Amino acid sequence: MNPYQQSVQQQDTHSKIIGYLLWIFGFTGAHRFYYGKPVTGTIWFFTFGLLGIGWLIDLFLIPAMDREADLRFTAGPIEYNVAWILLTFLGALGVHRMYQGKWISGLIYLLTGGLFFLGVLYDFWTLNDQVSVRNAEGRGAFQ
Numbered sequence: 001m002n003p004y005q006q007s008v009q010q011q012d013t014h015s016k017i018i019g020y021l022l023w024i025f026g027f028t029g030a031h032r033f034y035y036g037k038p039v040t041g042t043i044w045f046f047t048f049g050l051l052g053i054g055w056l057i058d059l060f061l062i063p064a065m066d067r068e069a070d071l072r073f074t075a076g077p078i079e080y081n082v083a084w085i086l087l088t089f090l091g092a093l094g095v096h097r098m099y100q101g102k103w104i105s106g107l108i109y110l111l112t113g114g115l116f117f118l119g120v121l122y123d124f125w126t127l128n129d130q131v132s133v134r135n136a137e138g139r140g141a142f143q
Helices: 002-008 016-024 030-032 038-051 053-072 081-095 094-099 101-118 118-142
Strands: none
Touching: 016 030, 016 053, 016 094, 030 038, 030 053, 030 118, 038 053, 038 081, 038 118, 081 094, 081 101, 094 101, 094 118, 101 118
């Protein structure tokens, strides 16, 4: 494997499979949040995927959203897919924050229901950037 192929494989931060699984619930905007598009994710949430039309169109846009996310976000020791699954299913418990090494805020989420769920909403908007920053910090520590 040449170095270019290796760097491309290392930069695969998001999964098309998870993107399509979230697309099934796409009228909530879940797949758009996952791929780092919080504004349109919020619009999809409040309009039920633009009344289903945007949701259907996204079926064909997911490969492009996946490529864009892979280029935009930093790969590293923290897996985006794991962080997103933890946020989606255990967000109010703060497990996704603990996974990133943010133990204090994770414990605060655990004791306050994700800061009364407002923190969880904030994390839906910013999780990709949080993981990207942590990965950049971790990468610098190991090099």
